[in-house]
Amino acid sequence: MWNFASYNLLSSFSPAVGLEHFHCDMKRGYTRARKREPKIAKLLKQNNTPQQIGILAQKGVYELHKDSSMLHRRDTLQLVIETIQLSSYSDVVRERVTQILNNYLENPILLGKKVIKLSRGDEGFPEPIFIQQGNYLFNLYAAIDCIFVEEDNTLHILDFKTGKTDFDRRQAYIYLLAASYLYPQRKAIASFYNLENCKHSEAITATAEVLESFQIVMSRLAKQHQQDLQRYRKNSADFKYIFPPNPGVSCGFCPFSSICEFAVVEVAA
Ligand code: SF4
Numbered sequence: 729m730w731n732f733a734s735y736n737l738l739s740s741f742s743p744a745v746g747l748e749h750f751h752c753d754m755k756r757g758y759t760r761a762r763k764r765e766p767k768i769a770k771l772l773k774q775n776n777t778p779q780q781i782g783i784l785a786q787k788g789v790y791e792l793h794k795d796s797s798m799l800h801r802r803d804t805l806q807l808v809i810e811t812i813q814l815s816s817y818s819d820v821v822r823e824r825v826t827q828i829l830n831n832y833l834e835n836p837i838l839l840g841k842k843v844i845k846l847s848r849g850d851e852g853f854p855e856p857i858f859i860q861q862g863n864y865l866f867n868l869y870a871a872i873d874c875i876f877v878e879e880d881n882t883l884h885i886l887d888f889k890t891g892k893t894d895f896d897r898r899q900a901y902i903y904l905l906a907a908s909y910l911y912p913q914r915k916a917i918a919s920f921y922n923l924e925n926c927k928h929s930e931a932i933t934a935t936a937e938v939l940e941s942f943q944i945v946m947s948r949l950a951k952q953h954q955q956d957l958q959r960y961r962k963n964s965a966d967f968k969y970i971f972p973p974n975p976g977v978s979c980g981f982c983p984f985s986s987i988c989e990f991a992v993v994e995v996a997a
Pocket residue numbers: 752753754755973974975976978979982983984985988989990991992
């Protein structure tokens with residue numbers, strides 16, 4: 729089934745609070761409708777430093793908890809760096825991931841927790857969660873980094889962050905919606921932890937009503953996205969109308985600015 733919704737899709741439709749000025753619907757068009765065109769595929773591949781850091785950071789945390797003795801060894805940092813083959817990445821990636829591992833070794837927040845799921849970070853797409861909203865069927869993808877059990881038996885879904893992006897409450901709702909299907913009998917909360925600045929978000933909860941409304945939002949999004957893709961397949965000349973550009977400050981951070989006819993290029997004074 730092609731109908732799907734995920735946090736990535738949600739943020740490509742509607743930006744998180746504070747990121748509105750970076751939003752451009754045309755980026756969704758390039759990323760989702762035209763990703764197989766060789767020049768687009770190449771640009772998408774080039775722009776992967778933040779993803780590499782996120783995946784390696786998650787891999788590092790996974791390795792640190794794979795074996796209970798790992799956190800108590802003298803050579804832990806070096807061992808993990810070798811295991812995740814950090815030397816094969818760029819200087820920026822190496823420096824930031826080493827700092828992340830050092831931060832985590834100073835404050836191993838999962839130590840002593842009853843962890844029931846810790847993802848390795850490179851598993852690819854998570855198993856889809858099949859959802860029926862009215863007559864509409866779609867798959868929800870929620871890549872959960874970690875789940876541990878609180879003392880009162882509540883499931884705590886923890887999402888590891890890297891970089892400077894603020895926590896987005898909507899992502900927590902996606903995890904809680906996923907948990908309501910995966911663990912229907914269990915109470916669940918979600919939170920974020922930034923491995924670079926060591927900031928923890930508050931614990932986020934959602935009532936059944938909130939999750940129901942959120943499910944409706946996600947089903948509409950899945951539907952709209954499929955309609956947009958179909959329109960594009962039928963008439964690729966309509967690309968700019970289906971995925972309207974929002975030229976401006978966003979172009980300076982856009983991986984497609986070298987090929988986009990609407991790109992605003994800053995001219996040095
Ligand atoms: S270059 Fe600017 S207008 Fe074009 S897709 Fe990127 S952000 Fe949108």
